Amino acid sequence: MIQDIAPHHLDNAYRPVPPDRDSIALCYEGRACLMKRAGEEIIFPRFADLEKENTEIYKAYTYLFQVDEERYYLVTEAKWDCLSDFELEDLTVFRQAEPQYRAFAGITGHQLYHWYQAHRYCGQCGSPTKPDGKERMLYCETCRSMEYPRICPAVIIGVTDGNRLLLSKYAGRTYKKYALLAGYTEIGETMEETVAREVMEEVGLKVKNIRYYKSQPWAFSDTILMGFYCDLDGADEIRLDEEELALAEWFEREEIPVTPSRDSLTNEMIMRFKNGRI
Template sequence: MIQNIEPHEYRNEYTPEPPKKDSVLLYYEGRKVLVKIENQEISFLSFEEAGKYHPDIYEEYTYLFSIDGQGYYLAEGIDPENFPGYELMDNQYFREARPKYRQFAAVTGWQLYRWYQSRKYCGHCGQPLVHDDKERMMRCPDCGMMEFPKICPAVIIAVTHGDKILMSKYAGREYKKYALLAGFCEIGEPVEETVRREVMEEVGLKVKNIRYYKSQPWSFTDTLLLGFFCELDGAEGITLDTEELAMAEWFERDNMPVEAEDLSLTNEMMMAFKHGKV
């Protein structure tokens, strides 16, 4: 999955120490990330490169995380045209970019970038927020309001029926491949109940024997994904929610239209069922 970047080590402790010349700058414009692509591998700006055109970059920075002890920082106010060989790539490119640890860095940085962009003013009193010195948090110096990064829990659901699994396609989204059922947890709702509710809402089925499988951070949508397998409880006829899904269909284990990739929890769960591991 996208977060499995071993042997590289990701550390997300908030340690906003001053950047070094070889520290990494992640620059975003909306959905796009500034990268250099050489021999089909991506790299990012360093502070040394950016400092040639923006000397104050060492004074105005936002610390993000580190990988293998190298700091990654959020860049603002730079001009991409100053850096020949670099280009702005849409975030969907990072479903396949390599090397994998930089793919993960680009997507995780994009989640934090979007959070910082939407947390400039206090939602309580309207005053400008400031960075906290000790935690990854935006704080209002006037009323004391504290804002932490947004993480939304959601479930990925593999509904099985003997040697069959329910696969679907989303309605009205960029992603057109087969997926599993999914949905966000609601206030006051245990995740197991989210599984039951989402299956009933999207395909009109009851399920039983709900079993937790694995989790995954999914920075594309600010989400923490929780994977569950469950079994059909009753008739297998589908009542499709056409606002959420373009289709949903039962597939035999040996006839699943899916191939392995190393990005998503959804794919890992489908491949686990396909190869009889669950």
């Protein structure tokens, strides 16, 4: 999966040390990231690339994390017109870009960028927020409220019936490939209750034997995904929620029309069933 970057290691401890010329600058605009290509690899700009046209760059930055010995910083006010070989690319590039550890850094950085952008002002009184010096937190000097990065819990659901797996396609989304059922956890629910509710809401089926498989950070939607398998309990007739899904259908293990990809928990769970490991 996208976070499996060994032997590299992402250290997300908050250590707001100043950048140097070799530090990596992550620059975003909406859902796009500044990068260049070197053959099959993506490369992010370093502070040395930006310093000539951005004299304040060593003062206006936000420490993000470290991958191995390289430090990554968020830079939001830099001019990059001078970098003719760099360009903005949509975040979807990170699902397949190489090297994988750099792609994971790029999408994780965007999750933090989105959080910082969305919390520039206090949600209680509207005053500007300020970064804390000891932990990754924004605080309001006026009303003393504090904001920490938000992570939304969600489930990925592999519904099985003997040798069959239920696959679906989302309605109204650009992603058109087969997927598993999924949904966000509501206040007051356990993860297992979310699984049962989402399956009933989206396809009208009852399930039993709900069992946890694995989790995945999914920065594309500020989410922590938790994968579960469960068994059909009763009738297999699908009653589709057409607002959420374009289709849902049962596939025999040998006929599942999905091939391996490196990025998602969904794909790993489908391939695990397809290959007879569940």
